[in-house]
Amino acid sequence: MEMASKLTDRVLLLGPLQVIHDGIPLDQPPSRKVRALLGYLAMSPRPVAREKLCELFWDVADDPRSELRWCLSKLRPLLDRPTERRIVADRKQVWVNAGSLDVDAQSVTLRMQKTLSEGSPGELRSLLALFRGDFLEGVSVDGAPSIENWLAGQRHRFSQMRQQLLERLSSVLPPESDDRIEYLRECIEVAPFDEAIHLELVRTLLRRGLYAEAQRHIGVSVARFRAEAIDPGPLQAAFAAALRFTSKSGVVSLIDIARFDAPSNSPTVDTQKPTLLLLPFTAAPESVADADSITSDIIFGFAKLRSFSIIARGTAFSLRSLPPGTAAALVSAQYVASGHLRRDRNGYVVSVELIDPKSDRIFWVDEFRCDAGDSYAVPPLLAARIITGLDAEIHVIERNRALLIPPASLDAWQAYHRGLTSMSRFTSDGNREAQYFFNRAIARDPSFSRSYAGLSFTHFHNAFHLNVRESNREIALALETAEQALLADPSDPAAHCAVGRAKWLAYSHEGAVDGLNRSIDLSPNYAFAHYSLAFVQCQTGAPESAIAAADIAARLSPFDPMMFGTYRVRTFALLRLGKIQEAAQCAKLVGLNAGDHVHAHAVSALTLAAAGRLDEARAERRRISDLRPDYNFRQFKEVLHMLDDLTDIYKKAARLLEIPE
Secondary structure, X not given: OHHHHHHHOEEEOEOOOEEEEOOEEOOOOOOHHHHXXXXXXXXXXXXXXXXXXXXXXXXXXXXXXXXXXXXXXXXXXXXXXXXXXXXXXXXXXXXXOHHHOEEHHHHHHHHHHHHHHHOOHHHHHHHHOOOOOOEOOOOOOOOOHHHHHHHHHHHHHHHHHHHHHHHHHHHHOOOOOXXXXXXXXXXXXXXXXXXXXXXXXXXXXXHOOOHHHHHHHHHHHHHHHHHOOOOOHHHHHHHHHHHHHHHHOOOOOHHHHXXXXXXXXXXXXOOOOOEEEEOOOEEOHHHHHHHHHHHHHHHHHHHHHOOOEEOOHHHHHHOOOOOHHHHHHHHOOOEEEEXXXXXXXXXXXXXXXXXXXXOOEEEEEEEEEEEOOOOOOHHHHHHHHHHHHHHHHHHHHHHHHXXXXXXXXXXXXXXXXXXXXXXXXXXXXXXHHHHHHHHHHHHHOOOOHHHHHHHHHHHHHHHHHHOHHHHHHHHHHHHHHHHHHHHHOOOOHHHHHHHHHHHHHOOOHHHHHHHHHHHHHHOOOOHHHHHHHHHHHHHHOOHHHXXXXXXXXXXXXXXXXXXXXXXXXXXXXXXXXXOHHHHHHHHHHHHHHOOOOHHHHHHHHHHHXXXXXXXXXXXXXXHHHHHOOOOOHHHHHHHHOOOHHHHHXXXXXXXXOOOOO
């Protein structure tokens, strides 16, 4: 009988409290404080001191210890069994012996991360089914603010988990399935003012051709936002952008757009990019022309990069005699950069500083050097390095500022930077978080192309590494969001880069190279485009060209978080050129910098094995097994689109390391 109780007793906290014995719900104690106490003890990982329970549950009481004993006496008939005591108490502590209980909230907590990252649709549905409502729904404890705060925290935590499960389930189901639509609707009930979920539901309805339903949802959601005094303008603008994109895809007619695109009293939200004022660099009289040339090249290069706003050359030069703070105030700039150029033997050195014009605090300083063998080449070379340095530093500052802002208060620019931060972790959780922030940025400003490009890269990373089981779907989404980036801003190099990477995923290698070259033509200082071009060419094109592109990327962005990818490019290219030992040295650096990127560790392991460095190769092989026990050579070959020369080399290495085919 004891074994039977272990198998059949359940405590359900996700919804109204229920205790079920042998499949039969037991009568609940009428006292809300008793029910809250059961929930608190069932969720506690260790025994709780009596004094703490008295402080939590009885803010004002004549005899809290007596009150606690009374509450425990009401719980014992509910959980204790003739052969087993589950409410355990001594003179100092109280706890629930939960080893023989199935507590739904504890089960969700234990299974959540693995199910989110690896679970099938069936497993996701199974975990989602445990949510019957809010945590301890209907329970409140008057006169116990600490427990009220605890209940609020638990309800928020489990509501977030439920939302994550719904979002994950909707992402793995076929894009136009009825189930996906229903899960998105349920997700909206959990998070009614999350603009990104509303937008995804409308996109899904439009893909299905359910225009009337899309129109109804737009109307209902806008009215709901207005009723809560939340500005619906950004949401309406996002809906309109989705409709326009669907029209250009040939699904919605202009008449449909006119019918669906409800007028808004609120203007479209413009992305509040920061503005940089670059004051002309100073120099000795004989070098002023070079200093002015470098300043002009930097301003022109920043304008082409389109990362943020920069004050035009004519205005910047007219402000050169003013103090930085005064000059910045005149043009409403959030950042001011200035510098000094000097000759140093056979070269030039430029000292650059980035300051906060309001406080005169220095954000960042650096020195950039260049040989002066060809004086005509000096300005563009120095300008390229300075552009990359300033761009990277401003993005770091903006990212750190965005991290301090509550998610609900983020504007499009801030949400985009939160997305970049999450995406750079290269994990499933980080990628999901990034998608949330990029979608939020799109909902806030549908014309902000970088958010679509970021979203495209999350789908690229899913197809390439994190969710290969759904690679076809992820490739389609990577292409779709890249095209949306291009529609939002046809001159954005990041949009063309996203298109190029997505086409590579779809085995359109010529289209990939065309897109990446277009990105570089638009902005020669865009390091990520150079890296992406090298990535494609090292596996499918000329290895010499790949090394040249990788060199440019490394020079432009020497501390890039994707540096392991640059080492990987060199590894492939050197191996294809027959330089096996040099390739092995690069492969070693790939493994040291790859984090949890399983394909990068596979490159390291297989290259080291091909070079005869088996001990190091086997260490990388163990890392692969830890990350993905079922990893095989077919996954490696298909994901990386390798030509036969690399495939033959790596296939032999895989046999040495006992990586199954």
